[in-house]
Amino acid sequence: MLELDVLIYPDEVRVATPEDIREWELESASQLSIPITRLFVALYPYNPAAMSPNPDTAAEELPFVPGQIIKVVGDKDSDGFYHGESGGLSGYVPSNMVAEIPVDDEYLKYLLMQQGFLPVDHTGIPLSHSASIPDDVVVRRMVALFDYDPWESSPNIDSEDELGFRAGDIIYVFDDMDQDGFYYGDLHGRRGLVPSNFLEPLPWN
Incomplete structure (x- = not known):
């Protein structure tokens, strides 16, 4: 069976030419915004129920422990929170309690997410x-x-x-x-x- 792409206008319907399809694909690609995924590591323990500055929305925040790796999509909001996921949970993450792991390699990001944790030393070096x-x-x-x-x-x-x-x-x-x-x-x-x-x-x- 022959399949054809058609363009529907208010006053006509016509078969799309290869140029029409190419133009449509370019326009669609320019409108798509693919969010960048970044990895962060938790620097401190965070229990939203007890520590959140926003008690009314604490249930929407992500709890974590030091060393936990969190996948973040997009930038932080006006309140200083990222939206992230870790350990099968997702929620808002306070930006001042995490640090970005500057990794560009997608396979390494995958490995770090699979690992789930980094060893974090908060005692510093004496x-x-x-x-x-x-x-x-x-x-x-x-x-x-x-x-x-x-x-x-x-x-x-x-x-x-x-x-x-x-x-x-x-x-x-x-x-x-x-x-x-x-x-x-x-x-x-x-x-x-x-x-x-x-x-x-x-x-x-």
């Missing part, structure tokens, strides 16, 4: 108690994008000076990278060199 790190050093927080095993992947002979880690680990790095592209970092109290191309910055707030 630099004043470390003789090897000056008090005034710049400390940055980064998230590992991939697994890294120095024994298998390191380009350096002295790989025993490096840290191994897994995708999703939060690593605190000190100062700038060296000429070989490595940071000096801390992971759960272990310190060593970490390759910068395996990490992405993770904002503090």
Whole structure:
């Protein structure tokens, strides 16, 4: 059976030409706005019933715990809330209690969502108690994008000076990278060199 696309006007009906269809597709594509999906990690515990600044709409907000990964679509609203989903639930998320994980790779986003959590350390790093790190050093927080095993992947002979880690680990790095592209970092109290191309910055707030 032959199928034809037709255009219906108030005063006529005619068969659509290829040019008509192309023009319609371009117009439709320009009108479609595909929202960008972003990943956030919860920095603090949040119980809307007890903590929400909007008691009347607390039931529409998403509860979460530190380290929980939240998928957010769109920008925050005028009240400073995102709309997100995590663990099969969806609701509003206060923007001041989460931090964006700057990941552009869609497959990595999928893996992080499947994982569901990142290990979050809120105690910070006690630099004043470390003789090897000056008090005034710049400390940055980064998230590992991939697994890294120095024994298998390191380009350096002295790989025993490096840290191994897994995708999703939060690593605190000190100062700038060296000429070989490595940071000096801390992971759960272990310190060593970490390759910068395996990490992405993770904002503090």
